[in-house]
Amino acid sequence: MPRKKSDHALTLPILSAACCPQSRGANLKGLCPFHKEKTPSFTVTPAKGIFYCFGCHKGGDVFTFLMEFEGLSFSEALHMLADEAGRDSCTAPLSKHLSVR
Numbered sequence: 001m002p003r004k005k006s007d008h009a010l011t012l013p014i015l016s017a018a019c020c021p022q023s024r025g026a027n028l029k030g031l032c033p034f035h036k037e038k039t040p041s042f043t044v045t046p047a048k049g050i051f052y053c054f055g056c057h058k059g060g061d062v063f064t065f066l067m068e069f070e071g072l073s074f075s076e077a078l079h080m081l082a083d084e085a086g087r088d089s090c091t092a093p094l095s096k097h098l099s100v101r
C-alpha cells in the first residue's frame, strides 16, 4: 500500500486535540481523508481525542488516525505524538500511552 501524502491540515488538529483536549471546545469538522467527499463529514472530538467519519464510518483515536492515514506503526505514532506533546508542553493526556515504552 503506497504511503499517503500527509495532510497536516487534518493531522495537526487531531494531534493538538490529543495533546491538549482542554484547549478547544467544539468539534472540528472537515473533509474526510479516507474517502472522497464534497461536504465535510469527518469530525474530531478534541475532548475525547477521537475522530469519526459519518460518510465511511471510519473512526478511532489519534493512534488509529496516525497508523491508518500516515501509515505509521504504533511506536512511530507514539514518537510523533511525543514530539508534538513536547512542543506544546502538554503531555498529561498522553502519559498513559507513553508509559508503554
Ligand SMILES: [Zn+2]
Residues within 6 Å of the ligand: 032, 033, 034, 035, 042, 053, 054, 055, 056, 057, 058
Ligand atoms: Zn470518510
